[in-house]
Amino acid sequence: xxxxxxxxxxxxxxxxxxxxxxxxxxxxxxxxxxxxxxxxxxxxxxxxxxxxxxxxxxxxxxxxxxxxxxxxxxxxxxxxxxxxxxxxxxxxxxxxxxxxxxxxxxxxxx
Amino acid sequence: xxxxxxxxxxxxxxxxxxxxxxxxxxxxxxxxxxxxxxxxxxxxxxxxxxxxxxxxxxxxxxxxxxxxxxxxxxxxxxxxxxxxxxxxxxxxxxxxxxxxxxxxxxxxxxxxxxx
Numbered sequence: 001x002x003x004x005x006x007x008x009x010x011x012x013x014x015x016x017x018x019x020x021x022x023x024x025x026x027x028x029x030x031x032x033x034x035x036x037x038x039x040x041x042x043x044x045x046x047x048x049x050x051x052x053x054x055x056x057x058x059x060x061x062x063x064x065x066x067x068x069x070x071x072x073x074x075x076x077x078x079x080x081x082x083x084x085x086x087x088x089x090x091x092x093x094x095x096x097x098x099x100x101x102x103x104x105x106x107x108x109x110x
Numbered sequence: 111x112x113x114x115x116x117x118x119x120x121x122x123x124x125x126x127x128x129x130x131x132x133x134x135x136x137x138x139x140x141x142x143x144x145x146x147x148x149x150x151x152x153x154x155x156x157x158x159x160x161x162x163x164x165x166x167x168x169x170x171x172x173x174x175x176x177x178x179x180x181x182x183x184x185x186x187x188x189x190x191x192x193x194x195x196x197x198x199x200x201x202x203x204x205x206x207x208x209x210x211x212x213x214x215x216x217x218x219x220x221x222x223x224x225x
Contacts, residue, residue, distance in 0.1 A: 004152075036216075043113070044153070044201070044216040090152050097143065097166060098214065100152030 002027050004091050004101035012107045013081055021076040021104050023091035033074040034092040035065055036100075044090070050074065061085070083110045112136065114217035116202050122223045123192045131187045131220045135204030142185050143214060144177055145201040153201050159185060192224045 007022030025033070035047040048059025055067040065076045074091060086108045091101040115134045123129050135142050141160050145153035146169075156175065157167040161182035170177070174193075179185040189196055199221050203214040 043218050044203075046213050049213070092152075094155075096141075097155040097158060097169070098153075099155065100145075102150070102152045 002093070002099050004093055004099055006089075006091050006101035006104050008104050009102065010105045010107070012109065014109045015083055016080050019076070019078040019081050019085075019106070021089055021091075021106070023074045023076065023101060024072050025074065025091070025093045025099075026072065027093045027099070029095055031067075031069075031093060032095055033065075033067060034094075034098065035059065035063070035074075035076050036090045036092060037087050038090070039087045047076070047089070081106075081108050083108045114202055114204050114215050116200075116217040116220050118220060119218060120221050120223075122225060125192060125194060125224055127192050128188065128190045129192055129222065131189075131200050131222070133185045133187070133202030133204075133217060135183065135185070135202070136206075136215055137183075139204035139206050139215075140182075141205045141207070141212070141214075142179055143203040143205075144185070144187050145203065146171075147199040147201055147219070149198070156187070156200075189222075192222075194224050197222055197224045 003026045005024045033050040036044050037047045038044045048057050050057045050067045058064045088103045090103045092098045117132045143158040144156040147153040155169040157177045159179040174190045176188045199219040201219045202217045205212040205214045
């Protein structure tokens with residue numbers, strides 16, 4: 001079955017801490033991987049994506065993710081978080097239709 | 111430029127009522143997607159269109175759910191005889207093309223509450 005598993009439902013960090021959000025997937029087709037973010041009161045928006053090529057993908061606002069095929073993982077990282085990174089983060093996989101994980105609520109303490 | 115818009119933003123319906131949710135995609139976007147997001151969950155795929163053709167409706171939870179996009183632009187998601195389990199945020203997304211390289215742009219959603 002196709003699915004996405006996000007390891008943490010709620011993460012609390014202090015500003016300047018490093019971040020890693022785990023994501024594992026199970027998918028039978030061409031693997032296109034995404035991280036979406038939803039800031040409070042705003043729409044879902046794309047943070048970064050992987051389709052092919054370099055497995056280390058850089059996105060907006062200093063985020064990056066690494067596709068590790070052997071581990072079926074696509075973890076999101078940021079070396080130093082800011083208060084403005086407080087949001088909900090969704091890992092997703094798919095081609096035409098996208099399968100989302102349940103999301104991780106990230107709360108950054110000022 | 112204008113993004114994806116949805117209306118109404120909030121809808122309260124009594125159980126058994128029919129509702130219609132509208133999505134205006136970004137102008138020129140070929141593909142349009144509907145997702146359902148229950149409280150505390152990620153969005154779940156319902157259906158998608160390429161122009162006016164509905165290519166996949168495998169995510170529609172029951173035959174009470176119906177979507178259309180008759181002219182390949184605006185889309186309507188209709189739910190007949192609403193039930194309490196239909197309460198959720200309904201998200202619409204559009205993309206310029208299909209296949210690798212596309213990005214889905216999401217609207218603000220319609221929050222449906224069935225009482």
